Each structure stands twice: as C-alpha cells, then as structure tokens.
Amino acid sequence: MTLSGKTAIAGIGATEFSKESGRSELQLAAEACVDAIKDAGLTPSDVDGLVTFSSDSSSEIAVARELGIPGLSFFSRVEYGGGAACGTVAHAAMAVATGQAQTVVCYRAFNERSGHRFGQAAPRSDRGVTSTGMEFSWHLPYGFATPAAWVAMYARRYMHEYGATSEDFGRVAVAMRRHAATNPKAWFHERPITLEDHQASRWVVEPLHLLDCCQESDGGVAIVVTSAERARDLPNPPALIRGAAQGAGPNQMMMFSYYETDLTTLPAMGRVGETLWRQAGLGPADVRAAILYDHFTPFVLVQLEELGFCGRGEAKDFVADGGVELDGHLPVNPNGGQLGEAYIHGMNGIAEAVRQVRGTAVNQVAGVENIIVTAGTGVPTSGLIISRF
Amino acid sequence: MEGETLHDQLMALAGELTAAGERPAGACPDPVNAAMIRNWTQALGDRGTRWAETAPPAMIQVWSMPGLNPDKPGSIADRALTLLNDEGFTGVVATNCEQTYDRYLRHGEHLRSTMRFGGATGPKRTGLGEGYFVTWYQTWYSGDERVAEMMFRVLKFRPRRRSSGSHAAKGYPLRPAVGPDTRFFWDGVRDGELRIQRCAECGRLRHPPGPMCPACQATKRDHVTASGRGTLHSYVVHHHPPVPGLDPPFVVALVELDEGVRMVGNLLGCPPEQVRIGMPVEVSFQEMDDELTLPQWRPAGSPTPSPAGTETGAGARSERGPGAETAGSEPGPEVETAGSEAETEVETALHPEAAEGLPELRVELTPTFVIATALATRDFTPVHHDTALARAQGSKDIFLNILTTMGLVQRYVLEHLPDVALEGISVRLGVPAYAGDTLTLTGRVVDDRAVEVRGAVSLGDHAVATVRLKEQP
Numbered sequence: 001m002t003l004s005g006k007t008a009i010a011g012i013g014a015t016e017f018s019k020e021s022g023r024s025e026l027q028l029a030a031e032a033c034v035d036a037i038k039d040a041g042l043t044p045s046d047v048d049g050l051v052t053f054s055s056d057s058s059s060e061i062a063v064a065r066e067l068g069i070p071g072l073s074f075f076s077r078v079e080y081g082g083g084a085a086c087g088t089v090a091h092a093a094m095a096v097a098t099g100q101a102q103t104v105v106c107y108r109a110f111n112e113r114s115g116h117r118f119g120q121a122a123p124r125s126d127r128g129v130t131s132t133g134m135e136f137s138w139h140l141p142y143g144f145a146t147p148a149a150w151v152a153m154y155a156r157r158y159m160h161e162y163g164a165t166s167e168d169f170g171r172v173a174v175a176m177r178r179h180a181a182t183n184p185k186a187w188f189h190e191r192p193i194t195l196e197d198h199q200a201s202r203w204v205v206e207p208l209h210l211l212d213c214c215q216e217s218d219g220g221v222a223i224v225v226t227s228a229e230r231a232r233d234l235p236n237p238p239a240l241i242r243g244a245a246q247g248a249g250p251n252q253m254m255m256f257s258y259y260e261t262d263l264t265t266l267p268a269m270g271r272v273g274e275t276l277w278r279q280a281g282l283g284p285a286d287v288r289a290a291i292l293y294d295h296f297t298p299f300v301l302v303q304l305e306e307l308g309f310c311g312r313g314e315a316k317d318f319v320a321d322g323g324v325e326l327d328g329h330l331p332v333n334p335n336g337g338q339l340g341e342a343y344i345h346g347m348n349g350i351a352e353a354v355r356q357v358r359g360t361a362v363n364q365v366a367g368v369e370n371i372i373v374t375a376g377t378g379v380p381t382s383g384l385i386i387s388r389f
Numbered sequence: 390m391e392g393e394t395l396h397d398q399l400m401a402l403a404g405e406l407t408a409a410g411e412r413p414a415g416a417c418p419d420p421v422n423a424a425m426i427r428n429w430t431q432a433l434g435d436r437g438t439r440w441a442e443t444a445p446p447a448m449i450q451v452w453s454m455p456g457l458n459p460d461k462p463g464s465i466a467d468r469a470l471t472l473l474n475d476e477g478f479t480g481v482v483a484t485n486c487e488q489t490y491d492r493y494l495r496h497g498e499h500l501r502s503t504m505r506f507g508g509a510t511g512p513k514r515t516g517l518g519e520g521y522f523v524t525w526y527q528t529w530y531s532g533d534e535r536v537a538e539m540m541f542r543v544l545k546f547r548p549r550r551r552s553s554g555s556h557a558a559k560g561y562p563l564r565p566a567v568g569p570d571t572r573f574f575w576d577g578v579r580d581g582e583l584r585i586q587r588c589a590e591c592g593r594l595r596h597p598p599g600p601m602c603p604a605c606q607a608t609k610r611d612h613v614t615a616s617g618r619g620t621l622h623s624y625v626v627h628h629h630p631p632v633p634g635l636d637p638p639f640v641v642a643l644v645e646l647d648e649g650v651r652m653v654g655n656l657l658g659c660p661p662e663q664v665r666i667g668m669p670v671e672v673s674f675q676e677m678d679d680e681l682t683l684p685q686w687r688p689a690g691s692p693t694p695s696p697a698g699t700e701t702g703a704g705a706r707s708e709r710g711p712g713a714e715t716a717g718s719e720p721g722p723e724v725e726t727a728g729s730e731a732e733t734e735v736e737t738a739l740h741p742e743a744a745e746g747l748p749e750l751r752v753e754l755t756p757t758f759v760i761a762t763a764l765a766t767r768d769f770t771p772v773h774h775d776t777a778l779a780r781a782q783g784s785k786d787i788f789l790n791i792l793t794t795m796g797l798v799q800r801y802v803l804e805h806l807p808d809v810a811l812e813g814i815s816v817r818l819g820v821p822a823y824a825g826d827t828l829t830l831t832g833r834v835v836d837d838r839a840v841e842v843r844g845a846v847s848l849g850d851h852a853v854a855t856v857r858l859k860e861q862p
Contacts, residue, residue, distance in 0.1 A: 121630055156624060156625060157666070206625060
C-alpha cells in the first residue's frame with residue numbers, strides 16, 4: 001500500500017507578504033484559503049477537510065465558519081513549529097487517499113512580524129510541567145532561548161568538523177536574496193545582497209550573522225489537496241504528490257537534539273528523505289529543483305547532505321560552486337525562500353514547488369518534472385515530492 | 390540636602406572625607422611582642438621559628454585591633470557606610486584587602502595607626518545587587534616612620550528583594566520548570582552536586598533525565614554525582630535579541646562530561662573570543678537568586694570569581710555558598726563576608742599544573758581553627774566564634790576572618806619559599822571559608838617578584854592573592 005500518486009495539489013493561494021498585515025490572523029487564514037480554493041476552481045462547499053499547524057492561532061472550525069464551509073469530515077493539526085509544513089499536506093493526502101475526505105485545505109497564517117515574533121526570547125517558560133516544558137527547562141535558564149541560538153549550536157560544531165566558514169553560510173543567503181530580487185511577490189524584491197553585506201551584518205548569535213537568519217513576515221498561504229483523478233478535471237495542471245513524509249530522529253527534541261546525536265547531522269531530515277525517495281521511486285538525480293527550508297542558512301547545507309545531493313561535509317563546496325543558483329546543478333528556492341520571499345513557516349515554499357511543476361513560476365527552472373520540498377529543520381520535520389502529472 | 394540624590398550626597402561626603410586626609414585611628418595597645426606572635430603562629434599553624442626577632446608581616450592589622458573594647462573606634466568610612474545603609478544599601482561584603490609592608494617589624498616596637506578615606510565608586514551592578522564600592526586605607530607608623538599600609542574595600546549593596554512565594558520570585562526571570570522526573574537534579578544543584586540519572590536496572594547514564602530507561606524500559610532509577618569535568622563540544626555566543634536577566638554577549642556551551650553525557654550551560658570566566666571546542670571545563674554553581682542555582686561551566690583550573698564579580702553577561706551573578714548575601718548588615722571593617730569585585734583587575738590566571746606551580750597546602754577548617762585564629766588576630770566579631778549567632782545572621786556556620794586569610798597566604802608562601810621577604814599581599818576575596826570545610830591553597834611563582842596564590846574551599850575560591858616579594862639583595 002502506498003500514498004504515492006493517489007493525490008494531488010489542485011490549488012494554491014496566499015495573501016500578500018508584509019511586515020504588518022493590519023488584520024487578524026483568522027482573516028489572513030480565510031483570505032489565503034479562499035484564494036487557494038478559487039485557484040483550484042472550487043468553492044468552499046467543496047471542501048470537507050482542514051489541516052493546519054498546532055501552533056496556528058485560527059482553529060479549523062473558525063476558518064470553516066468564515067469560509068462558509070458547510071461541514072468538515074476531517075480536521076487535523078501537525079506539531080513542531082515549521083516542521084509541520086509538508087506534514088499538513090501529508091495528513092491531507094492520507095485523508096483523501098483513504099476516503100476520509102474529498103478535498104482538504106491546508107493553511108498557515110500569522111502576523112509573525114507585527115504580532116508574536118518567534119525570534120524573541122521568552123521571559124520564562126510558561127509551558128509548565130509538560131514534556132515540552134521540561135525540554136525547554138534544560139536550555140532557557142541559560143539564556144539559550146531563541147531558534148537562532150539553538151541552530152547556532154549545531155552550526156558551530158559543523159564548522160569545527162568540516163571546516164565550513166561563515167562565508168559558506170553566507171553564500172546561501174546571497175543566493176536566496178538574488179532569487180528574491182526577481183520575484184515581485186518577495187519582500188526583498190529587487191534587494192539583493194553581497195557576501196560582504198552578509199559578513200558585515202551584525203552578530204545575532206555567533207556563528208550566525210543577521211543575514212543568516214530568515215526574515216519575519218505577516219501573511220498566509222493555503223494549499224488544496226484532492227484526489228489525483230479529480231485534480232485532473234480541474235483548471236490548473238495537477239501537482240501530483242509522489243511522496244509525503246514526516247520524520248523524527250533518535251532522542252529527538254524540539255530544537256536541541258544535542259545529547260546523543262551527531263550535531264553535524266539532521267537525522268529527522270535523513271529519515272524524511274529516505275522515505276520520500278522510496279515512496280516516489282526517485283533519487284536525488286531525478287529532481288531538477290528543491291525547496292529547502294531556510295530559516296537559518298547552516299541547515300540548508302546539512303539538508304543537501306541529508307537528502308543525498310552531496311556527501312557529508314561537501315555542501316559548502318556544492319554551494320560555493322554555484323550549485324543552488326537558478327542556473328546551478330540544483331536550483332534551491334527559486335522564489336527566494338524564506339530568506340528572500342517571506343517567512344510563512346514553509347508553506348510558501350510548497351506553493352512555489354507547485355508553480356515550478358506547473359511551469360508558472362517567476363523564476364521558472366526549465367524542465368521541472370519532480371521537485372522535493374522540506375519543512376522546518378532541527379525540529380521533527382516533513383517533506384514532499386511533487387511531480388508533473 | 391533636599392532634592393539631592395543619594396549619589397550626589399555620597400559623592401559630596403566622599404569629597405569631604407577625602408579632603409579630611411589622614412586621621413589618627415585606634416591605638417596599638419601593645420608593642421610588637423613574642424607572646425602575641427606565638428599565639429598567632431600556633432593558631433595559624435605557622436612553624437614560627439623564623440620570628441625570633443621580627444614579626445610576621447601579615448600580622449600588621451593585629452597590632453591595632455581594638456579587641457573586646459565596647460567603645461571601639463569607628464572606621465573613617467563609617468559616615469559613608471551609614472549613608473548608604475540608610476538609603477537601602479544594607480548589604481556589605483569585603484571585596485579586597487591589600488597590604489604593603491615597608492619593612493618587617495622588630496619585637497618591642499611601639500606602633501600607631503591612621504586611617505584615610507579612599508573613595509566611593511558606583512553605582513555598579515553586581516551579582517549581589519546594585520552597590521557602591523567604598524575604599525579606605527589604614528597606615529601604621531613606628532615613630533614617624535611609615536612601616537605598613539593596608540587598602541580595604543567593601544561593597545555596600547542593595548540586596549535583591551527576597552521572594553514571598555515560589556512562583557512570585559522577582560529574581561532571575563529564566564526559570565526551569567521542575568517536575569517529578571527532574572527534581573533530583575535541581576535538588577542536587579542546590580546542594581552543590583551535579584547529578585546524572587542512572588538506570589537502577591541496567592546502569593545506563595542519561596541526561597536530560599526521564600522517567601523510563603530508553604535502553605531497558607525500567608522505571609527504577611537513581612543517580613550518580615558527576616565529577617564536574619568535561620570538554621566543550623559546541624558553543625554559541627549570544628548577542629541578540631535581548632534576553633531578560635542576562636547581559637550579552639554571553640556564551641552558551643554544550644559540554645560533554647567525562648561520564649559521557651552532555652549538558653548545556655553558560656561558560657563563565659572566559660572571554661567569547663577565547664572559547665574553543667575541545668577545551669576542558671569544570672562545573673561551577675551559580676546562585677541566580679535566593680531560590681535558583683544553576684550549574685554553569687568555567688575553563689578547567691580557572692579561579693572561581695568573586696560573588697560580587699562584575700563579569701558581564703551570564704557571569705554577572707554570584708557563585709558562592711549560602712548566607713553570604715545576608716551576613717553582616719552592619720557597616721564596619723570587622724564585618725567579613727564573601728565578596729569581591731573586578732574593579733581592581735587582579736590577574737588570576739592560575740595554573741596549578743604549571744611547571745613553577747607550588748605544592749598544595751590543605752588546611753582543615755575545624756571550629757577550633759576558625760575560633761583560635763580569630764582570637765589570635767584579636768578579632769572578637771561573633772560570626773567567627775558563635776555558631777548560633779552566625780546562623781541567625783544568615784551564614785551557614787562560623788567562618789574564617791580576613792586577618793587569618795592574609796596570614797595563611799603568608800604562611801603558604803614562606804613554607805614553600807623560605808628565603809623570600811614579603812613586600813605585600815593583595816587579596817581578592819571570594820566565597821566564605823566556613824568551619825567544617827577544607828581550605829586548599831595552591832600557588833605559582835610568576836617571577837622573582839610575585840607569587841600567585843589561590844585558596845579554594847568547596848564553594849569555590851575563597852581568596853585569590855598576589856604576593857609581592859622584595860627584591861633579593
């Protein structure tokens with residue numbers, strides 16, 4: 001039994017990406033969902049399932065109320081921050097493939113810049129005596145309180161093991177900003193940076209400069225999942241879901257799996273990659289482009305290694321050789337990624353993958369038959385392989 | 390003085406006191422004499438054979454101690470200390486004591502002493518609270534000849550408010566949640582013990598701890614006490630965004646313990662640019678406030694800083710034992726509790742394993758030792774001999790007085806370098822040396838003019854000293 005090829009993404013939608021949306025997160029969610037449903041050539045009454053992130057502030061029933069969806073047969077939430085992104089589509093695909101729902105919309109919408117910002121240090125752990133609260137309690141008291149800091153701990157060890165440098169991380173940021181510069185929807189449209197800009201940007205948490213960290217955004221993105229057969233009858237070319245996987249590694253923690261694992265690796269992503277390649281019957285040589293979650297530059301390097309695009313410790317050379325550029329060996333995040341386009345918790349990357357498969361992206365990579373998409377790293381994560389029908 | 394701030398008042402008073410210059414201090418009731426020297430050498434464990442004609446230089450303050458005199462004279466700094474006290478700076482800790490010996494004293498010499506005000510600086514943020522450092526000098530004369538001088542510095546601080554309830558703590562804001570599976574760890578930390586969970590069935594060590602052994606699924610568990618040693622596996626230097634309760638930049642370290650598990654903590658006492666993966670580190674317990682102690686890390690072999698240390702970032706808190714904050718709420722030079730500061734930067738890069746390192750000297754701090762040395766230095770402050778009173782003032786027990794600390798530093802140097810003559814001793818004071826503890830003295834010859842000495846107790850460094858030597862004729 002396999003999920004591969006049974007479902008497809010029929011519609012994508014989004015709000016504008018900004019630093020201050022000026023409206024509620026629920027409104028952003030509703031707007032993004034309506035946009036995606038229209039893109040699929042459907043109406044809200046066709047939708048019978050909703051999936052979002054556990055961390056989203058708008059409940060499925062609230063979104064259903066706003067959209068006028070008459071009823072839901074399936075609703076689900078996916079845990080672990082940005083690691084949920086592709087997981088929402090995986091849940092939707094499972095529901096559709098098993099007949100639990102006909103058409104499921106996945107959404108994520110927030111005012112991450114004008115409202116609650118994830119990058120700020122929480123004054124105290126209010127998570128209490130939960131398992132997650134316990135995890136944070138080994139880290140927060142030391143002022144080790146931000147995602148940038150948690151990723152920096154991995155990055156420092158990666159530099160030590162493989163001789164990677166801050167410039168190696170910086171080249172990722174430069175590439176993403178170059179891609180964003182030609183994407184009118186990107187926040188950093190027409191605002192590329194140089195490696196010198198990267199090096200001159202202030203420290204956030206050494207070894208990460210400001211420009212190693214993705215921006216913060218307000219906005220929403222929604223994805224419509226339905227059966228492959230049904231998608232074929234809808235207006236846009238279907239983006240077939242060939243692979244959909246979630247993954248957690250050994251002794252996994254939220255973003256600090258430092259205790260028994262090799263800090264230069266992301267075992268959760270390795271697991272997702274293996275599952276995706278197996279489900280799709282494909283390998284790294286079969287994808288023409290990749291959407292790699294880029295909240296922090298160092299993990300783009302580690303993902304290239306975990307997914308098999310290069311060997312351990314070789315990603316810095318892969319990137320330095322221009323491998324992730326639009327004309328490179330593996331164009332990564334042609335939309336500019338979260339560093340350049342917007343930080344919508346990885347959901348805007350899924351939309352870009354769909355556009356690449358449809359052939360409608362602004363920075364279209366020629367001949368994209370298959371594309372791999374990943375979700376937040378460091379946390380338990382997820383991934384997709386999307387293919388032309 | 391209406392409208393004037395405390396700071397203005399204090400600065401004005403400091404100016405007035407400084408302008409007043411040198412004032413006669415209490416008399417030296419007895420001449421330099423063999424009986425007091427014998428008492429002193431016996432109490433401190435000094436062999437004493439060399440003092441047939443001269444007096445131990447570190448005894449200098451003993452000659453002018455007022456003893457049990459009920460009308461004992463105040464210190465030149467009393468007005469400044471009282472002003473601070475009245476304005477809420479009720480805590481006091483001695484931070485520095487520096488003695489300079491112009492020459493050794495001969496038996497039979499009659500001495501007199503003077504005091505002069507040295508200044509008040511602040512306000513400074515310290516681990517104990519906001520405070521002012523107050524400095525004064527005492528000078529001893531034989532006739533008109535100056536024979537010795539001492540600089541003494543205290544921190545008068547506004548103690549951090551004590552919390553009323555466990556969750557109403559107004560102290561350090563970044564607090565761990567503590568649950569049934571982790572309480573043993575935090576209990577250990579409070580007792581100065583770093584604990585690692587051990588499976589009671591298969592013996593596997595595990596950190597962070599949890600309720601079930603991932604190897605054998607047993608729920609029976611106990612713990613081992615870690616050696617406190619490890620190496621740096623990775624680290625970050627936090628600059629941004631602001632973190633409540635900490636001053637950036639600060640270092641967060643991932644430490645691989647000798648026992649094989651890893652832990653996260655701050656690396657203290659090491660400038661960010663000197664941090665290296667693989668460097669040996671050792672645990673250090675840092676009291677964040679009245680209720681929270683965190684296990685932290687320092688470069689192996691580095692001295693524990695002073696409680697009031699003004700290190701930046703995560704280091705700006707006291708690493709010390711209980712009681713120091715409340716001990717001694719009355720001003721005066723006789724109040725001795727843990728304390729120090731970084732204003733006068735004493736270079737303290739002690740490396741006991743270095744080639745020129747001196748052998749270790751262990752002094753068992755029995756109650757008899759603490760009391761006998763206090764009395765032999767004519768120090769009758771109750772916190773040095775009355776256990777009940779010391780505890781009532783918030784100390785764990787009676788503790789060693791500073792005059793003895795100075796004497797032990799002298800004893801240590803002269804035992805290992807019998808041919809040198811001392812020019813002075815500068816001590817940065819750290820955690821209290823309580824009765825029942827062991828004071829371990831280690832040292833290193835810097836060159837032919839200086840020896841560094843570190844006196845450590847179980848709570849950390851009690852004193853870090855530089856002993857200056859006279860030029861050899």
